[in-house]
Amino acid sequence: MRVWSDLPVGRVVRLDVDAGAVALSIDPLPPGAPAILTYRPGLAELLDDARTVAGLVASVLRELDAAALALFPAWLPGAAGIDGPGGAGLRAVRPLALRRASSGEHYGPFLAELAERALAGGPSGFPPEVRAAGLARVLAGSYGRSAAAVLVHVPDGLGAGAQEVFVAGCEWLAQRAKAGVWLTGAPLDAVDRVPTVRPRLTTGPAGTGAPAARSWPSGATAAGPGEARTSGAPAGGAQGGGGRLGYPAIAGRPHPGSAGELALEAALARCAWASGRAWNQTYLPHPLAAPIRLDLLWERERCVVEIDGPDHRGAAKFAADRERDVLLQIDGYAVLRFLDVQVLTDIETVLRRIAQFLRGRRGTEG
Incomplete structure (x- = not known):
């Protein structure tokens, strides 16, 4: 099994493997794997957002959106020299985004708005369905990958109702974004429809049994073993304090x-x-x-x-x-x-x- 390239996209699965070992094995991203991001919500935050599926989806989309803005211009070839919120930059970046969309799978109006927001800020005017699909394509494209996956760490302490809403939100994201949603962390004993897979992680080159690659980029905000750097920052700015989405x-x-x-x-x-x-x-x-x-x-x-x-x-x-x-x-x-x-x-x-x-x-x- 090629591990990460063989895991499904467009579906929710649970990975029966240590979360720290997972993080060590995906930096750098393995060849053929999707662009793998990590989402590690806190319990209090999750319980608040998970009262409804819409609330959970909105929380995840905020994180994906912040990551896409921070990664600009990696996903828009030719935009490296365009900077600042001034009118000239905005006038230049919109047609560039539309041309990029015309030659690929991106939705032009969404990509153009995202590029403008990367320079000038502001909220998105598109509905969640459009944002989920568009952000997944943008994040995958930032790393030259054909698909994206979100590795979600399930916190301890979710009750039966919260587990159901949590899984439903993950299923919505997987289906609408056509992304993999892979769960680690606490078991979901109240929900039995999520299949479990056990990927075979490679071991260290010295035969020590340690994971082959080290964890996500160093300098991460403290949360747990293998946590990636987090989003939540304005485009081009320093790291925000509330982000829970890590990206390579x-x-x-x-x-x-x-x-x-x-x-x-x-x-x-x-x-x-x-x-x-x-x-x-x-x-x-x-x-x-x-x-x-x-x-x-x-x-x-x-x-x-x-x-x-x-x-x-x-x-x-x-x-x-x-x-x-x-x-x-x-x-x-x-x-x-x-x-x-x-x-x-x-x-x-x-x-x-x-x-x-x-x-x-x-x-x-x-």
């Missing part, structure tokens, strides 16, 4: 949901010595190894910089980090690790240490 990094740019990555890139952009850097690259140690996603890479100097959030203190993540660091060091890479709190509170020290290492590798001074 896109190669070549800092993760829009990571305040640490955004702050470090803003600082590096002012430093001439920082040229040659590349964000969120995938590295394959050898043909039989699992690929590794690197937060920040200077390839010529063989320097890797990792920004670690509080989730890296967990046992599984810590072990996976050590294993991948050894593989990189064997290949001649140095791995510089910084806590995200260091980046956010003492950026000058972080810059000084990176610069010192790069200049040493380059044989330069000053």
Whole structure:
């Protein structure tokens, strides 16, 4: 079984596997898999939204919408140079979105509105059915995938009524968005119509039994093992505090949901010595190894910089980090690790240490 590429889209299934192991196995996204996002609602939030299916759907769509806005312009080729809420930007981005829609499966008016909102903000005027389908296509396209899936962590403590509404909302999303909705976490003992599958997750390249790849991009907001960075931020802005949807990094740019990555890139952009850097690259140690996603890479100097959030203190993540660091060091890479709190509170020290290492590798001074 190819694991993620073999799981169904357009349906709700329960994954009989540890949620932390799942998170470790999907970063970077495996070839052929859908664009996999994670949704981890809190119990209080879920109980409030799950009083009706419409309330739950509205909550999930808010998260998907925030992620799509934050990922702009990854899903709109040619829009990289368009910025700001001014009239010129809006006039340029709308026809670009309509042209993009005319050559694919996107609904033109929705894509154009989403592109305008990425620049200027504001709510969507489309009904939930249109938004669900449109957002799923946009999020899949951001990663060059043909479909999207949402990995939903079910919290403990849902009563029978809340479970029924929760499953009905997930079924609505799967059907309307034509996306996979894969459940992990607490069992749904009051609802028996969700089939269970047990994917075979690959093990670490050293034969340790640890998941093959490490967790979602580092710098995540604390919630649990394997939690991805969250959405909820304005397009291009820092991470919001209320988001519960995590999404993978896109190669070549800092993760829009990571305040640490955004702050470090803003600082590096002012430093001439920082040229040659590349964000969120995938590295394959050898043909039989699992690929590794690197937060920040200077390839010529063989320097890797990792920004670690509080989730890296967990046992599984810590072990996976050590294993991948050894593989990189064997290949001649140095791995510089910084806590995200260091980046956010003492950026000058972080810059000084990176610069010192790069200049040493380059044989330069000053």
